[in-house]
Amino acid sequence: MNEYQYDYKTVQGFVLSAIFWGVIGLVAGLLISAQMWSADLNFGEYLSFGRLRTFHTNVLAYGLGIGAEFGLFYYITMRLTKKPFVLPKLARLHLWLFNIGVGAAGLSLLIGMNTSLEYAEFEWPFDVAIVILWVMFAINILGNIFTRKEKHLYVSLWYIIATVITVAILYIVNNLAIPATLTKSYHLFAGVNSANVEWWYGHNAVGFLFTTPILAMFYYFLPKSTGLPLFSHRLSIISFWSLIFAYLWTGAHHLVYTPLPDWIQTLAIAFTLFLIAPSWGSVVNGYFTVDKDWSKMSTNYLTKFFIVGITFYGLQTIQGPSQGIRVISSLIHYTDWVPGHVHMGTMGWVTMVICASIYYALPAMYKTTIFSEKIANTHFWLVLVGQVMFSITMWITGIQQGAMWKMTAADGTLQYTFMEGLVRNYPYWQMRTASGLIFVVGMLFFIYNVLMTIQKGKKNLAKLQEA
Amino acid sequence: MSKNDNSIYNRALLFSIVAAVTVLIGTIATVFVPMFTEGMHPKVDGLKPYTALELAGRDVYQAEGCVNCHSQVIRPLKADVLRYGQYSKAGEYAYDRPFLWGSKRTGPDLARIGGKYPDEWHIQHFESPQAFYPKSNMPPYPWFKEKQVNVKETLARMDALSFPYTEEEAAELEGATELDAMIAYMQVLGTSIAKEALIEIDESMIEAESPVKGDADAIALGKKLYKAECSGCHGQIAEGNIGASLVDYAEFEPLDTDTYITIANGFEGAMPGYAAKFSKEKIWAIVEYINSLK
Numbered sequence A: 001m002n003e004y005q006y007d008y009k010t011v012q013g014f015v016l017s018a019i020f021w022g023v024i025g026l027v028a029g030l031l032i033s034a035q036m037w038s039a040d041l042n043f044g045e046y047l048s049f050g051r052l053r054t055f056h057t058n059v060l061a062y063g064l065g066i067g068a069e070f071g072l073f074y075y076i077t078m079r080l081t082k083k084p085f086v087l088p089k090l091a092r093l094h095l096w097l098f099n100i101g102v103g104a105a106g107l108s109l110l111i112g113m114n115t116s117l118e119y120a121e122f123e124w125p126f127d128v129a130i131v132i133l134w135v136m137f138a139i140n141i142l143g144n145i146f147t148r149k150e151k152h153l154y155v156s157l158w159y160i161i162a163t164v165i166t167v168a169i170l171y172i173v174n175n176l177a178i179p180a181t182l183t184k185s186y187h188l189f190a191g192v193n194s195a196n197v198e199w200w201y202g203h204n205a206v207g208f209l210f211t212t213p214i215l216a217m218f219y220y221f222l223p224k225s226t227g228l229p230l231f232s233h234r235l236s237i238i239s240f241w242s243l244i245f246a247y248l249w250t251g252a253h254h255l256v257y258t259p260l261p262d263w264i265q266t267l268a269i270a271f272t273l274f275l276i277a278p279s280w281g282s283v284v285n286g287y288f289t290v291d292k293d294w295s296k297m298s299t300n301y302l303t304k305f306f307i308v309g310i311t312f313y314g315l316q317t318i319q320g321p322s323q324g325i326r327v328i329s330s331l332i333h334y335t336d337w338v339p340g341h342v343h344m345g346t347m348g349w350v351t352m353v354i355c356a357s358i359y360y361a362l363p364a365m366y367k368t369t370i371f372s373e374k375i376a377n378t379h380f381w382l383v384l385v386g387q388v389m390f391s392i393t394m395w396i397t398g399i400q401q402g403a404m405w406k407m408t409a410a411d412g413t414l415q416y417t418f419m420e421g422l423v424r425n426y427p428y429w430q431m432r433t434a435s436g437l438i439f440v441v442g443m444l445f446f447i448y449n450v451l452m453t454i455q456k457g458k459k460n461l462a463k464l465q466e467a
Numbered sequence B: 001m002s003k004n005d006n007s008i009y010n011r012a013l014l015f016s017i018v019a020a021v022t023v024l025i026g027t028i029a030t031v032f033v034p035m036f037t038e039g040m041h042p043k044v045d046g047l048k049p050y051t052a053l054e055l056a057g058r059d060v061y062q063a064e065g066c067v068n069c070h071s072q073v074i075r076p077l078k079a080d081v082l083r084y085g086q087y088s089k090a091g092e093y094a095y096d097r098p099f100l101w102g103s104k105r106t107g108p109d110l111a112r113i114g115g116k117y118p119d120e121w122h123i124q125h126f127e128s129p130q131a132f133y134p135k136s137n138m139p140p141y142p143w144f145k146e147k148q149v150n151v152k153e154t155l156a157r158m159d160a161l162s163f164p165y166t167e168e169e170a171a172e173l174e175g176a177t178e179l180d181a182m183i184a185y186m187q188v189l190g191t192s193i194a195k196e197a198l199i200e201i202d203e204s205m206i207e208a209e210s211p212v213k214g215d216a217d218a219i220a221l222g223k224k225l226y227k228a229e230c231s232g233c234h235g236q237i238a239e240g241n242i243g244a245s246l247v248d249y250a251e252f253e254p255l256d257t258d259t260y261i262t263i264a265n266g267f268e269g270a271m272p273g274y275a276a277k278f279s280k281e282k283i284w285a286i287v288e289y290i291n292s293l294k
Helices: A008-035 A049-081 A088-110 A124-146 A155-174 A191-209 A212-226 A233-247 A251-255 A262-274 A276-291 A301-324 A326-332 A337-366 A373-406 A418-423 A426-466 B012-035 B052-063 B078-084 B119-127 B151-160 B167-172 B178-188 B216-234 B246-251 B256-265 B280-291
Strands: A177-181 A184-187
Touching (some): A008 A049, A008 A088, A008 A426, A049 A088, A049 A124, A049 A155, A049 A191, A049 A337, A124 A155, A155 A191, A155 B012, A191 A251, A212 A301, A233 A262, A251 A301, A251 B012, A262 A276, A337 A373, A337 A426, A373 A418, A373 A426, B052 B151, B052 B178, B246 B280
Antiparallel strands (some): A177 A184
């Protein structure tokens, strides 16, 4: 086997940075979940719910999610192209700028620089910086891919290429703005047009930051960690192309019953339903890969992370499209059902697969094994219980909210006032905080395991060098 | 794996181009093409660009992340229309950059909040939402009244949006607080189309006299509803605050029907009407509670 001098330091740097931002984002999440049931926990201007919730979503999406994706994409790309970074210094610079960027951008939200475009809240100077960061990333990734030493492009690389290209298009178009001053800009698009562009972006940010990158990891690390070959190459081809084709039509399912022209809404709903097929293509591919030897679920601790992760993806991609249907949207849209849905994706699918990928990649980089499988198992069960409790709680309260908002008395007047609906959420919101806490404790086990594995790895490398 | 050397899965550049084209098809069809059609740029006749003070308020609304909890779009669904007013029209948003429709209603929709309450309601409610609804989870915003609107910054923003303003309007900004700006913004929301009450109650539609006159259960229900929905403005013991003292009102021994119609229809800009929100039984119960205050 060939030995290359891979720059694993940058990969590790991204992994650790992602974990750091993850902790901050999760703590913010716990605080806002408590603010939902106690307004007394709003500590002044900078830590009030509206600012902190924006901070929570952005720090986790950009810090934890994208940070881990940068690191693991670099890892996967180097391995699959059989080539170290074309520009290792650029990759290192990318790491530093990434951390400075997330920190500064996160603070900017707390001081009230907020465009109020969901998941694109950063003001224009940060948008420019993010585009520059993405270009640096693209140069390294595509540079490696275009000059690769392995002719064939493995499935994960398809997803990586699609991510790099599509995120660039989405981010640039939706963030086109009229800058007024250094701290404030206005969306180039107005009214219904603004809504259409934003949700085309918003939904595809989910598609190309939380779906395709995680699938890239899944397709790489599942066969790697189980030692089982991917079930079907053909199925992965069909799933890939139909997924990336259909995704871009679906954004307007976030705008059902709004003044956006009906045909755009309907087209989006139709394509959303179609998306079940390619999504489940990957689910089935994962299941049948492990079908060759289901005993891996108990003998190989990582298998269950991937299988449970892809199961959440499967559930997510059935629940999501059903939410887009008009009659269901009319009940659950604007309720807590939706955060329940989102968190199944982020906690169940995205974080599960990212953690498992890190569990595989870190020891591999140090030519050692994980510090403790037992701790990894504890981590697994805690995050699983935390996530399931979280989402189920939110679904129940979401349906209750939607129903109470809709319900009318015999004479056609509304049955409940807004406050009557609100107070009924409190027990569920408190339960959500408890679920979040369980999840965070699980993540602390993960972090401890990661740090100890690095310690162990460093000792191992020193030993190998002596020998 | 593919045996053909020319397969797209062996050619990275070709692969990238095909992937880019694939994602652009849906983008062009549902985002880029509509952008250039008239249907995406409607404007209702009554819509005016934001004034400098309203824009400053809208900017505060964005800075505080209000959109996390409040939507600004009413769906053409019965319950939405009963609760919030006429469903939203595309042409009402022509000057909204960005749109602020939101995706969550932790708090109520604000698309037609303009004119629903008097300014004083907003002043007290921003200071302490819990003073109106003890179990509200809305954060208080006491800093609004202390922070001045930045005049230069606001005018630069007006210029960037090409919104017209006069010298006097610019002068008005001097000394204005974020609270003034937020109230100006709240009060203009949803006012570009003429307001039509969904249900307008008149005497022919109700009993000539309270059907639950002096009924203890009705008074108890009325008191409960009063505490929940009315006490913020009329006071915990109906002593009056933003709204009139109902103790004094009851002294005049008003007609049951007058009290009913006032509660049902409200007054534009002063008091919201409850005809769509409370059943007849509930409104009569409140009437009885008020009668009992005498």
